[in-house]
Amino acid sequence: MSQELQEKAKELLEKGEVEQIIGYGPGTRPGTARPVFLTLPEESPCLIWTPACVHNLVVYLTRKETRGRGKVAITAKGCDVRALFVLIQEKQLRREDVYVIGLSCQGVLSKEALAGGRWELSEETMADKCKICQVRTPLEYDFLVGEKVEPRPAGVDPYAARIEELESRSSEERWEFWRRELSRCIKCYACRQACPLCYCRRCITEKSVPQWIDKSAHLRGNLAWNLIRAFHLAGRCVGCGECERACPVNIPLMLLNQKMSREVAAQFGYVAGMDYTVEPALASFDPQDRQDFIH
Amino acid sequence: MVKERILSRANRDRLLDRLREEGLRVFGPRLTDGLVLFLEIQSASELAPDYRNSTRSIKDFFLPPQEPLLRYGVRKEGVEVQPPAGEEAGTVLFGVRPCDAAYLPIIDRVFSGEEKDQLYLSRREKTLIIGLSCETPEDTCFCTSLGYSPGGSQGCDLLLTPLGEDRFFVEFISERGEQVAVRFPELWQDASASDRERRRGVEAEAKASIQRRVDMKGIKEWLDGHFDDPLWEEISRRCLGCAACYYLCPTCHCFDIVDEGDMWGGTRRRIWDSCSFGHFTQMPAHQPRETQARRYRQRIMHKFKYYVDRFGIFACVGCGRCLKACPVGIDLTEILGIIRDRLSAAERK
Amino acid sequence: MSEGEEVKGSPNVVSGGQSWEPKITAFVCNWCTYAGADLAGTSRLRYRPQVRVIKLPCTGRIDPLFILKAFERGADGILVSGCHPGDCHYTSGNYHARRRFATFRKLLEFLGIDLRRVQFSWVSAAEGGKWAQLVDEVTQRIWELGPFEGYRRLDD
Numbered sequence: 001m002s003q004e005l006q007e008k009a010k011e012l013l014e015k016g017e018v019e020q021i022i023g024y025g026p027g028t029r030p031g032t033a034r035p036v037f038l039t040l041p042e043e044s045p046c047l048i049w050t051p052a053c054v055h056n057l058v059v060y061l062t063r064k065e066t067r068g069r070g071k072v073a074i075t076a077k078g079c080d081v082r083a084l085f086v087l088i089q090e091k092q093l094r095r096e097d098v099y100v101i102g103l104s105c106q107g108v109l110s111k112e113a114l115a116g117g118r119w120e121l122s123e124e125t126m127a128d129k130c131k132i133c134q135v136r137t138p139l140e141y142d143f144l145v146g147e148k149v150e151p152r153p154a155g156v157d158p159y160a161a162r163i164e165e166l167e168s169r170s171s172e173e174r175w176e177f178w179r180r181e182l183s184r185c186i187k188c189y190a191c192r193q194a195c196p197l198c199y200c201r202r203c204i205t206e207k208s209v210p211q212w213i214d215k216s217a218h219l220r221g222n223l224a225w226n227l228i229r230a231f232h233l234a235g236r237c238v239g240c241g242e243c244e245r246a247c248p249v250n251i252p253l254m255l256l257n258q259k260m261s262r263e264v265a266a267q268f269g270y271v272a273g274m275d276y277t278v279e280p281a282l283a284s285f286d287p288q289d290r291q292d293f294i295h
Numbered sequence: 296m297v298k299e300r301i302l303s304r305a306n307r308d309r310l311l312d313r314l315r316e317e318g319l320r321v322f323g324p325r326l327t328d329g330l331v332l333f334l335e336i337q338s339a340s341e342l343a344p345d346y347r348n349s350t351r352s353i354k355d356f357f358l359p360p361q362e363p364l365l366r367y368g369v370r371k372e373g374v375e376v377q378p379p380a381g382e383e384a385g386t387v388l389f390g391v392r393p394c395d396a397a398y399l400p401i402i403d404r405v406f407s408g409e410e411k412d413q414l415y416l417s418r419r420e421k422t423l424i425i426g427l428s429c430e431t432p433e434d435t436c437f438c439t440s441l442g443y444s445p446g447g448s449q450g451c452d453l454l455l456t457p458l459g460e461d462r463f464f465v466e467f468i469s470e471r472g473e474q475v476a477v478r479f480p481e482l483w484q485d486a487s488a489s490d491r492e493r494r495r496g497v498e499a500e501a502k503a504s505i506q507r508r509v510d511m512k513g514i515k516e517w518l519d520g521h522f523d524d525p526l527w528e529e530i531s532r533r534c535l536g537c538a539a540c541y542y543l544c545p546t547c548h549c550f551d552i553v554d555e556g557d558m559w560g561g562t563r564r565r566i567w568d569s570c571s572f573g574h575f576t577q578m579p580a581h582q583p584r585e586t587q588a589r590r591y592r593q594r595i596m597h598k599f600k601y602y603v604d605r606f607g608i609f610a611c612v613g614c615g616r617c618l619k620a621c622p623v624g625i626d627l628t629e630i631l632g633i634i635r636d637r638l639s640a641a642e643r644k
Numbered sequence: 645m646s647e648g649e650e651v652k653g654s655p656n657v658v659s660g661g662q663s664w665e666p667k668i669t670a671f672v673c674n675w676c677t678y679a680g681a682d683l684a685g686t687s688r689l690r691y692r693p694q695v696r697v698i699k700l701p702c703t704g705r706i707d708p709l710f711i712l713k714a715f716e717r718g719a720d721g722i723l724v725s726g727c728h729p730g731d732c733h734y735t736s737g738n739y740h741a742r743r744r745f746a747t748f749r750k751l752l753e754f755l756g757i758d759l760r761r762v763q764f765s766w767v768s769a770a771e772g773g774k775w776a777q778l779v780d781e782v783t784q785r786i787w788e789l790g791p792f793e794g795y796r797r798l799d800d
Binding site: 166167171172173174175176177178204212213218219220223224227228230231234235256259260263264267268281282284285287289290291293294295 | 708709712713716729730736739740742743744745746747748749750751752753754755756757758763764765766778794795798
């Protein structure tokens, strides 16, 4: 598969179909992968596609370093393409601005597996998000690396169990749970910077007059940040899991984001990143929306 | 002449108990939520097994992520300002790796140099650092390249080196360390010549096992002359602009001062800040570090040039946390290696 | 307020000694609920005084961040009220708000915030009576729930 990918990349650059390619290359630690940026055909042999290619490269598409450098090609897994769909839906990109090298994907490694140096993909080493993946073949691509793969058959949903368990607790117990988890936050914003959908040129945390969200890494500031980010992603998050992977202090961000995306699905029948021709859920409404919670 | 003794494992446990009995708060590396953090321990049994290094550095104890500087309240009589409540108890940090301990003499240059940071100093004075030599450095460690050692004692009050499963070679480095020796005379045994040799052997083996090496010769001079090199764009292209590496790094120390409150009362705090953030150098009319490349350049320049210009030492201990934390695999040693290669190529010409 | 009393308003200074009264922050739309509240006033209807009204042009303008900020600043309960669906002065602002709040309240609940502290309602310009009754009900509920200690104790 790597060879197919490298040849295609070389061809795209040689023919001038794209000016830059964002893909995965080997990391400096054995077994790891990391984002690479190619502009010359002879650089294409460095491209790889392995279960260590966990990053969502779509995050680079909204950067100023990528824009204005000509057409870009990007290697993208199904989850990454979903993020791309949201960007298109939100008018941040046009579909024709990006050449999608789709990657057929059986799953990528979890954060724990990567940290522990376990490079073989298995049920045990697979990231949680992959266990519920419906887009093992990306929904759209200009070229597909590998054979088409069916969506994951229904099985254990690692988030459902944890969400349900939390919801079965009392609200005081839930508050204590989140107090504990969020007290570790150091406001490094790795979650925000790794997220392809956090593309605001000025984040709400950066507004200082007034300072809506305390910059301090105390519990009040941490709660405000994480709560607002979860809300700003509600109905937009595609579940790529990068936020949780990037977090240096292991905050279970996917729990929050998955809860919200499931709520939006349940209440409005909408799942982000599956179809970029429809209106996003929280940018639209239905006159018949529920209002049983309104007096 | 540094005093040397032997500490049995049982006595190490007792030492921690004794220190706590004196009213000190003892912190040691504990496993929690998939991380190793310096948390308060009630006994040695809480220490993380297979401890390599903590996820967060001991910087947290000297420059916490946020700390109140003063509180203000508006009363009918006028504005009242209160200093923050001081910490009463002294602190013991047990199991600090030599790289982490070595950060303290580096950062003293800023916080205890021409200007004395009272908050930092009061913590420094009240904290006992019990170092623990490394036996198995990680693949991300590179302390030796910066002139440090897995068995080094800079910044430590005491340094423990494991000699097998149940004994430690103890060195009392500082005056505070020596006081510990005096306060608990029953805990120590004499160290023999073979103990001494074994201690050196542990250090030598650990040093030899460090794979990651950078030749730092000439790096600073290259930086002196290459502020505008295209290298900065190349190496920073993948940088996301988060502060993970900055905040976990012991020697990174940028901070901001914020006021949180309203017309009637509030708190002024010192909080961590990072030059990786887009708004770090934002001014009303000008933003000198518009691109991530310029911001990343600042990181390298500060640690390996500006700090040397100012204080004569690198602001890096080679702990490798930046390598581990970076979500996109940026490798500081790779960057230094690239600079090294360029130097070598230039030398060959 | 008595002489030498601790400062009010700031979450960083705990009010000492006084018996507690709930602080309810009400975010209301200008065209319907605010007018309704005004009608309650001109009709001389009596209702609990612990509510602080913040007027916005439309419920569609209410950013959930306002709710969070109100809690941070010491609110024990929140009321959000606007025009009935179909009556929005800006046609669809309240529809957007409805969806937004349907989502946001689930986030608050998941985090462990008691949803009884957050009330959404539609109060039209003609419903002065409804406004008074709503405020009484919400104030009573918050009085029974007590101060929002969770947020009070967050600092430091």
